[in-house]
Amino acid sequence: MDAITGLLEGPKARGAFLLKSVFNPPWALRIEDRAPISVGTMVRGDAWVRPDHAAPVLLRPGDVAVMRGPDPYVISDALDTAVQLTVGADQQCNTVAGENVTETMALGVRTWGDALGEGSAVMLSGTYQAPSEIGRRLLSTLPAVLVRPADEGNDPLIGLLAKEMVRDEPGQELVLDRLLDLLLVNVLRGWLADPDSGAPAWHRAQSDPVVGPALRLLHDSPAHAWTVESIARKVGVSRAQLARRFTDVVGEPPMAYLAGWRLTLAADLLREPDATLATVARRVGYSSGFALSSAFKRVRGVTPQEYRARALAGTPWT
Numbered sequence: 001m002d003a004i005t006g007l008l009e010g011p012k013a014r015g016a017f018l019l020k021s022v023f024n025p026p027w028a029l030r031i032e033d034r035a036p037i038s039v040g041t042m043v044r045g046d047a048w049v050r051p052d053h054a055a056p057v058l059l060r061p062g063d064v065a066v067m068r069g070p071d072p073y074v075i076s077d078a079l080d081t082a083v084q085l086t087v088g089a090d091q092q093c094n095t096v097a098g099e100n101v102t103e104t105m106a107l108g109v110r111t112w113g114d115a116l117g118e119g120s121a122v123m124l125s126g127t128y129q130a131p132s133e134i135g136r137r138l139l140s141t142l143p144a145v146l147v148r149p150a151d152e153g154n155d156p157l158i159g160l161l162a163k164e165m166v167r168d169e170p171g172q173e174l175v176l177d178r179l180l181d182l183l184l185v186n187v188l189r190g191w192l193a194d195p196d197s198g199a200p201a202w203h204r205a206q207s208d209p210v211v212g213p214a215l216r217l218l219h220d221s222p223a224h225a226w227t228v229e230s231i232a233r234k235v236g237v238s239r240a241q242l243a244r245r246f247t248d249v250v251g252e253p254p255m256a257y258l259a260g261w262r263l264t265l266a267a268d269l270l271r272e273p274d275a276t277l278a279t280v281a282r283r284v285g286y287s288s289g290f291a292l293s294s295a296f297k298r299v300r301g302v303t304p305q306e307y308r309a310r311a312l313a314g315t316p317w318t
Contacts, residue, residue, distance in 0.1 A: 017091055017127040018176050020111045020165050022119035028076035029093075030086045031067075035127045036139060038067040039184050040075070041158050045121030050074040054144035062150025062158065064187050068142045077121060091127070109168045124161055126180040137264060138188070141200040148187045157183045205249045210237055214246060218258050222265055223285040228254050258285075263299055266292060270308045277304055 021029075023045075031038070040049070041064045049065055050056040051073040059065050067073055074083060085101070087093050093102045093112075105112050113119060148154070161179045164172070192199045205211040213235045218226065231254055232242035246254045262284040269280045277289035286292040289304075296304045 016177055016180050017129070018110055018161075018165055018180060019091075019125050020162070021123045021125065022107060022111065022113035023077065023121040023123075024114045024116055024119055025077045025121070026081045026084075027114070027121065028074055028081040028083045028085075030072060030074050030083045032072040032086055032088050033091060033127065034070035034089065035129055036069045036136070037184075038069070038125060038127045039180060039187070040065045040067065040123055040125040041154070041183075043122040043124060043158070043162055044119070045077070047121060047123060048074075048076050048079055049145045049147075050076065050079070051144040057145045057147050059147060060150065062155060064148050064152075064154050064158070064183060066142065066146040066184065066187055068139055068144055068146070071144065073145070075123070109166050111166055124158070124165060126176075126183075138200070138203075141198075142191075143198075146187070146191055148190045152186070152190050154183060154186055157186065205246075208245070208249050210235060210242065210245045211249045214242060214254065215250075215257075218254070218261055222258070222262050223283055225285070226255075226258060259295070260299075262286070263296060266296065266304070267300075267307060267311075270304055271311045273312065280304070 020043075040047075040059065042059050042061045044061060046061070047059045048056050049059055049067065051067075052071055056079060057065065076083075083096060085093050085095060091102070092100060093105065094100050105115075107113060107115060157179060161176070161183065164175055164179060191197045192203050206215055214231050217224075217231060217234055228243050229239045232239045235242060237245075243253060246257070250257055252260075266280050266284045266286075269275050269283060277292065281287070281289045281292035284292070286295070293304050296302075296307070300307065302310075
């Protein structure tokens with residue numbers, strides 16, 4: 001499974017929260033929902049995305065922004081507009097005075113904001129609540145705000161999303177999930193393909209003639225008793241060639257990468273309530289539950305049991 005697929009197919013990745021927001025100036029919202037990833041695009045008007053710990057980014061009509069959580073950020077009509085509303089957990093909205101206006105600002109099906117006119121600014125947004133551990137590997141490499149320009153072919157998707165977002169028919173959530181997924185995938189593909197984007201080395205490595213096949217072996221069969229020699233034999237190069245090339249391209253040796261990949265998969269499997277520790281261990285290549293537990297605790301700082309309890313309780317990602 002590649003990182004983009006893992007991002008969209010992980011536990012609870014379905015059922016994204018989507019909203020059409022309508023505003024007249026001046027307007028500014030502070031987003032504190034701690035969502036791991038959100039997508040936004042302007043249908044009308046410009047907006048500034050102002051992260052707490054990064055430079056602000058201008059969002060023009062047709063541009064698509066991906067906001068990496070859980071850190072808060074502000075979206076506003078201008079850089080100097082003071083925050084008027086705050087969106088917190090469960091997408092509840094409050095004024096700076098503490099009044100909940102979630103219901104009073106509702107304008108219709110998945111539509112919210114200023115009731116005066118059609119609004120000089122119209123924004124479509126979608127929020128994912130819990131990507132898989134595989135997806136988090138990709139999220140950790142994203143900038144606080146990633147913006148891809150309007151000329152990357154997203155207009156048809158944005159237009160269809162705008163139409164479908166305000167419909168209320170059977171199966172509508174499924175339709176919206178798929179459209180949002182397509183938009184996010186297109187944006188991430190553009191970012192990953194951009195040589196100046198700072199995309200992770202392990203993604204670029206997938207197209208390498210030596211490292212790419214090696215990565216596919218490890219991803220497809222993580223439970224196999226791999227050695228550097230056995231991987232090299234499958235790829236058709238020497239052990240030394242594989243070790244050197246893999247480390248140069250990915251940034252770590254093959255076995256270190258495999259160990260991290262196994263723990264990533266284990267973390268996802270631990271979210272399945274009926275999966276025993278021994279079963280998870282076997283599926284990701286550990287000889288016993290004890291061996292997995294020791295490695296998990298050493299790398300992640302918590303035991304598998306503690307991790308599972310937090311995950312199933314819905315503890316926000318940090």
